[in-house]
Amino acid sequence: MIYPKYFLNLLNFVRRHGYLPSFREMLLLTGLKSTNAIAKHFQNWVEAGLLEKDRAGKYVVSSAVTGLPMLGTVEAGWPSPAEEELADTMNLDEFLIHNKEATYMLTVSGDSMIDAGVRPGDLVLVERGREPKDGDIIIAEIDSGWTMKFFHKRGGRVSLEPANKKYQTIYPKDELKVAAVVMAVIRKYHA
Amino acid sequence: MIYPKYFLNLLNFVRRHGYLPSFREMLLLTGLKSTNAIAKHFQNWVEAGLLEKDRAGKYVVSSAVTGLPMLGTVEAGWPSPAEEELADTMNLDEFLIHNKEATYMLTVSGDSMIDAGVRPGDLVLVERGREPKDGDIIIAEIDSGWTMKFFHKRGGRVSLEPANKKYQTIYPKDELKVAAVVMAVIRKYHA
DNA sequence: TTTACAGGTGAACAGATGTTCACTATAATC
C-alpha cells in the first residue's frame, strides 16, 4: 500500500510512541510550518480511511492501517500489487484473542497431540473458564498430572483422546477437571 | 494479577478508545472529583510499573500490562496464582512480527508440509525480501506455480523438499524465485 | 492523645491542543 505524503512520518511516530503526534509534533516530523497544513492533511486522511475520529472527536489511526495485509492462499501465488491494495488487514491480538482477561499462553512439551499438528515447542493460546465442546483441544488435569488432549463428549460419555498412537484414550473415572480450552496454536520459526 | 483501585477503569478505557484517558475523563470513570486525586494515582501507578512516562513526559501504559501472561509448559500444570503474577507478558504483534512493512499473512492450501505440522487452512506469517537459510520454510515460485517447501542449501546446491512423502524433492533448474520466508504458523480453532 | 499519613477536595495556572480565518505561491486547466 502506498501512503500519502507525510503519512509514513505519522505511522513511524505512532509505532515509536504508541499514540498519535500532536499537530505541533507533526510540524517537526514533516518540516511544515503551519498547524493548519497538518489539519488539512488529517482531514484528507480521515476521508481516505487512514484516520478516524472517535465519539470524543479525537483522532485515532484506523485498524485498517495498523493491521497486517491478509492475502490469498499459498497455491494461488503471490498477488499482484493491485490485489495487495485490496487486501484485508488484520491485527493479530484482535484476531486471536476474544476474552483477554481469561487468555494465557503456554509452551507445549510432549508429543501427545503431534498428529493434530501440535508439536513440542509450539505455543498455545488457551482460554480459561470456557465450556469445551466435542472435538475441542483442551488442557485437562488428570490423576497423573496435566495434559493436552482432544475432548470428546458423545452421548454424555466423556473421553480424552491423544493425537498420537503411542498414547491411549483416557476415560475419566470421576469428574474431569478442564483447566482451559485451546483457542489457537502458534509456531515461530525465527527467533 | 490484581490491579490497584481505579486502574481497571483506566484499562477498560484504553481498550475501548486506544489511548489513555485525560485526568478529567478519569474523574468520570472513577467518580472522583479532583484531578489532583488522579494525578496522585497516576504517580503511584508509575512507581508500580503499570504506567510509564515517555521522553516527552506523557503517560503511556506499560507493555507489561497490555500483553498476555506467558506461563510455563503444559505438562507442568497450571501455575499457582503466585506464579501467575510473576509471569512474563507479551504482545502477539511485537512477538511475531519483526519487519512489519514486509510481513504478510497467507492461508495454506494443500498438504505438502503436513509432516512439519503445517496443515491446510493454517495461516502463515511470511516476510518478503528475506534471505532464506538452510532448513527454512519458504514460499517459492517454480515452473508449475507457487508452493511452500523446505529450503535446503548444501554445498551450493539448492533443493526444495516437501514434508510429505507423496511429493518429490524439487531441484530447480535455473534460479529459484523465493517469494517469502515463513516466519510463523498460526492455527485458530474457534472462529 | 498526639502524630503521621494515605486519600481526597477545590481552585488556580502555564502550557499545549485542535480549530479557524485571511492570505500567498505554485501549478494545471480552460
Add this chain to the structure above:
DNA sequence: GATTATAGTGAACATCTGTTCACCTGTAAA
C-alpha cells in the same frame, strides 16, 4: 491570459491538558 484548484503560511482563539498549592478527613501507629 485568466481561472481555479492544491498546498502551504501565520496568527489568533477557546478549550483542554497535567501540574501545583493549600486544605480537609478518617485511620492507624507512637
